[in-house]
Amino acid sequence: MEVDTATNAGSQSAAQGGSHKGRPREFCVDAALAAALRVFWSKGYEGASMADLTEAMGITKPSLYAAFGNKEALFNKALDLYEREKLDYIQAALAAPTARGVAERLMRGALDMYTCPENPNGCLGVIASVACGAEAECIRQAVLERSAAAKRAILDRLTRAKDEGDFPEDTDPEGLAAFLMAVNQGMSVQAGAGATRAELERLVETSLKLWPGR
Numbered sequence: 001m002e003v004d005t006a007t008n009a010g011s012q013s014a015a016q017g018g019s020h021k022g023r024p025r026e027f028c029v030d031a032a033l034a035a036a037l038r039v040f041w042s043k044g045y046e047g048a049s050m051a052d053l054t055e056a057m058g059i060t061k062p063s064l065y066a067a068f069g070n071k072e073a074l075f076n077k078a079l080d081l082y083e084r085e086k087l088d089y090i091q092a093a094l095a096a097p098t099a100r101g102v103a104e105r106l107m108r109g110a111l112d113m114y115t116c117p118e119n120p121n122g123c124l125g126v127i128a129s130v131a132c133g134a135e136a137e138c139i140r141q142a143v144l145e146r147s148a149a150a151k152r153a154i155l156d157r158l159t160r161a162k163d164e165g166d167f168p169e170d171t172d173p174e175g176l177a178a179f180l181m182a183v184n185q186g187m188s189v190q191a192g193a194g195a196t197r198a199e200l201e202r203l204v205e206t207s208l209k210l211w212p213g214r
Helices: 007-016 028-049 049-055 061-069 071-087 090-096 099-115 124-130 134-163 174-194 197-209
Strands: none
Touching: 028 049, 028 061, 028 071, 028 124, 028 134, 049 061, 049 071, 049 197, 061 071, 071 124, 071 134, 090 099, 090 134, 099 134, 099 174, 099 197, 124 197
8 A cells, every 4th residue: 555755844753753654755745735736726726626636746646635635625725835935925015115115016016926937827816716616615715815814914004004194185095905906806817818918017007107195
């Protein structure tokens, strides 16, 4: 019987402690998870079959279950990786000294991600949230909750900007946060439909011209 284990530090320490039985795993958990992320990103949650995932990850189905749990658990781990490695520009944007800087860094960060030739087209969150049927409603809700958390963080930053006098008095921070999310999602959809970088850059430039204040 085949017994696969991971080559990450956690499994190594377990093996050293004597709690791990069988021969060492013959795949890298991090590499397998990165491969699963690409499958989900390209095909969405429901579009990604177990055969797609195991082939891309280079492991058997029992090994997938042993290392990551079921498909839903694997998707959530892939989404965690996506946020850490692909959406790190959001936290960098929120640290910009001005609200306009926040907006520009958010849009240009999204632009870079959507047009990077090494990435699948579009946004994993958008793909997953719009491509889930009733049987995957829990996945859709999890994605929407993460999106809502990002929107809250943006709203908090824009609200602070208004309190600091960075906006005209009649500016609506909540409306601007929704605007930024809509532009981001719109770029994702357009990138997924084949829009060029130049076309998306034009969208960013137009959006910045509409931005209130400095």
